[in-house]
Structure formats: structure tokens, C-alpha cells
Amino acid sequence: MLEDVVTPRGPYRLTLVAKRAHWQAPVVNGDASAWQRPDGRVVVRAPDEEALECARFMLALDDGTAEFHRLFNRDPLLGPSARALMGYRPLRTATVSHATLRAFCGQLIESRRARAIERAVLRSLGARVATREGLCRLSPLELRRCGLAQQRATSLYRVARTLDLERLRDLPPEAVDTRLLREPGIGPWSLGVIAGEGLGRFDRGLVGDLGLLKLAAALWGRWPEAAETADLLAPYGAWQGLAGDFLMLGWGKGLVPGADADRGRATRLRARRVA
Numbered sequence: 001m002l003e004d005v006v007t008p009r010g011p012y013r014l015t016l017v018a019k020r021a022h023w024q025a026p027v028v029n030g031d032a033s034a035w036q037r038p039d040g041r042v043v044v045r046a047p048d049e050e051a052l053e054c055a056r057f058m059l060a061l062d063d064g065t066a067e068f069h070r071l072f073n074r075d076p077l078l079g080p081s082a083r084a085l086m087g088y089r090p091l092r093t094a095t096v097s098h099a100t101l102r103a104f105c106g107q108l109i110e111s112r113r114a115r116a117i118e119r120a121v122l123r124s125l126g127a128r129v130a131t132r133e134g135l136c137r138l139s140p141l142e143l144r145r146c147g148l149a150q151q152r153a154t155s156l157y158r159v160a161r162t163l164d165l166e167r168l169r170d171l172p173p174e175a176v177d178t179r180l181l182r183e184p185g186i187g188p189w190s191l192g193v194i195a196g197e198g199l200g201r202f203d204r205g206l207v208g209d210l211g212l213l214k215l216a217a218a219l220w221g222r223w224p225e226a227a228e229t230a231d232l233l234a235p236y237g238a239w240q241g242l243a244g245d246f247l248m249l250g251w252g253k254g255l256v257p258g259a260d261a262d263r264g265r266a267t268r269l270r271a272r273r274v275a
Contacts, residue, residue, distance in 0.1 A: 004044045004052050007036075009064035013087030014042060015060060019101040025092045026128035027051045034059060057200060060089035066241045068202070077257060078236070078243055081250025090119040090245045092197050096165040099198025103190035104148065104156040110210070112120060113147075120146035135160035149255055155185025177204075188230070196241045205233040205240040215256065218264030225273035 014036040015021055024033040026096040027201035032055035037043060042061060056062055069086060072078045093099040101121060106114035114273065124146055125134040137158065143153035159165070163183075168176050173195070180186050188207035195204035206212060208226030216224040216232055236243035250256050 001045055001047060002049065004046075004056075006044055006056060006061050006201060008040070008061045010066045011069075011087040012040065012061065012089070014059075016085060016088040017091060022063060023059065025055075025094070025264075027054045027058075028131065032058070054094050055141055058092045060092060062146045063089065063200060063202075065089065065202075065242065067154050068242055071239070072243065074233075074234065078246060078250075079145065080255040080257065081246045081253075084253070084255055085246060085249060088197060088246065088249065090242070092200055094129045095117065095131055096168050096194065096198035097132045097135055097160065099194045099196075100159060101130045101135065101156065103193035104152050104185065106193065107185075107190060109123055117147035119208060121148075122241065132160055132165050154186055155183065159183050160187070165198075168194075173199075173201060173203065189226075192241060192244075196245075202241055202242040203238045205236075205244040207233070209244070209248075211251075212244060214264050215247060215251050215259055217267040217271075218251070218259040218261055219256070221263055221267060222249070223267050238240055 014023060014034065017023070018034075020037045022033065023033060026032075027046060028051075032044065032046040032050055032051055034042050034055060038086045042059070043054055044055050044059070044061075046047075046055050069082055073082045075082070082133070093102065102114075105117040105121070120127060121138070121143065122130065124138060124142060127134055138157070138167055140150070140153040140157045143156060144150055148156065163179070176199065177191060180191055186194075189209060192204045192206040192209075195201040196206075207230045210231065212229040212232060213224060213226065216229055219232075230246070233240040233244050247256060251259050
């Protein structure tokens with residue numbers, strides 16, 4: 001077991017990132033763990049150098065957010081969350097393939113059900129981290145048995161077999177986005193999951209995410225169309241993905257000005273009745 005003591009790039013709070021003082025997660029060839037020392041440095045342990053590097057990526061230790069805070073700490077909507085949650089970074093997956101699996105599992109369903117499907121696929125793989133090689137072994141029928149709808153199962157099967165998913169980290173973001181959006185079954189929300197959790201990018205928000213829909217309803221007093229959540233994120237430019245994460249996390253802590261939870265619930269109930 002190797003150990004690395006990392007000085008994070010910029011303010012970093014592991015308790016915000018991992019929601020606990022000690023982080024542990026599977027990587028492709030074992031387990032990695034981390035904790036933060038009183039001096040702010042983060043101790044990372046993993047089986048080998050490749051796993052250490054993967055853990056650093058998953059924890060976003062080397063990706064500073066100083067510019068994000070410089071730009072938006074005084075933003076009327078985002079500012080309170082950005083200031084209170086400084087040091088937060090979204091966790092990432094060990095592989096792009098795992099983020100792609102998560103993107104297909106989470107389309108248009110509640111997060112609890114999505115995670116159950118994800119776990120079922122991993123059980124079928126006999127692994128704790130999804131790889132392209134593993135996904136290619138599962139047929140659309142096997143993916144359907146794990147809980148994926150037929151169209152999503154077919155689309156995930158096609159993506160795993162036709163794209164070298166891990167190589168996407170080496171390509172320009174614009175080329176990645178164009179290529180992925182050509183795939184049936186990958187839209188703006190799925191692209192946001194793959195870009196954020198798999199590629200470590202901060203520029204792609206989860207357009208159409210249920211959390212953003214609820215936040216928009218709480219702000220606007222009406223149930224929005226999925227595409228309208230892009231308007232909520234648009235002011236944050238190249239930081240849209242990170243801004244969305246801060247907004248949803250901040251809303252849960254009552255930090256988003258004008259977002260009335262009671263109004264949001266009432267708006268959602270009205271929308272359900274109309275539907």
C-alpha cells in the first residue's frame with residue numbers, strides 16, 4: 001500500500017467533498033482511501049501509483065476552483081452557497097466507463113432507483129468499478145435484466161462497443177461533446193454526468209436534472225421544462241457544472257436566495273395533477 005500527502009490546489013474540505021472525515025472508494029485494481037490533516041493536506045492511500053493518481057482525480061485534489069469563487073462569490077443567486085461551501089469539489093468516478101454507466105442508469109428516474117440499477121450492473125460484471133471491457137461483456141438483454149429500459153440498454157451496449165471511453169480524457173472537450181451527443185440515448189443531462197464525473201470537467205451542467213427542476217420551481221413558482229434548467233446555469237459560463245452542484249447543495253442547506261421550498265413543493269404537486 002502506497003501513501004501520498006497532497007497539498008490540494010486551493011481551499012479544500014474533504015468533509016464537504018466526501019460528506020465524512022474519511023473517504024474510501026474502489027479503484028480498478030483495489031481500494032483507495034483519504035483523510036485530511038489539520039494543516040489542510042490530504043493523505044491518500046492506494047495499492048500502487050496508478051491507483052494513487054486515480055484517487056487524486058476522483059477527489060479533484062489538483063483542480064483549483066479559485067477562479068470560480070473570484071467570479072461568483074458575490075453572485076446574487078450563487079454567492080451565498082459559493083461562500084459557505086468553499087472547499088467543495090464534486091466527487092468523480094474511477095473510470096469514464098463508470099460515469100457512462102451512471103449516466104444511462106440515471107436518465108429520467110429517481111436517484112435511488114438509478115443507484116439500484118447501477119449496483120445490479122456491477123454485480124453482473126462481478127466488479128465494483130465499471131470498465132469498458134466489462135460493459136462490452138454484457139448484452140442488451142443482460143443489461144435489461146439489471147433494470148435498464150430496452151432503449152437505454154441497447155444504447156449503452158453500442159456506446160461501450162464503439163467508443164474508447166477512457167481515451168475521451170485525452171480529447172478536446174468540444175470534440176468529446178460533439179461525438180457523445182451523436183450517440184442515441186445521450187442528451188445534455190447524460191453528457192453532464194460523463195463530463196463531470198468521468199472527465200473531471202466543470203463546464204457541463206446537469207441540464208434537466210430533477211434537483212435543478214425542483215430548485216427552478218422553488219425560484220420561479222412554476223414547474224419548468226427540462227431544457228429551461230439550462231437558463232439557470234447559463235450565467236456561469238465555463239463553470240456551469242460546478243455552479244449547478246453548488247446551487248443544489250446550497251439549496252439543501254437553505255442558502256439559495258428566493259428559493260422557497262414550500263412554493264417548490266406546491267408547484268410540483270400542481271404539475272403532477274395537471275399531468
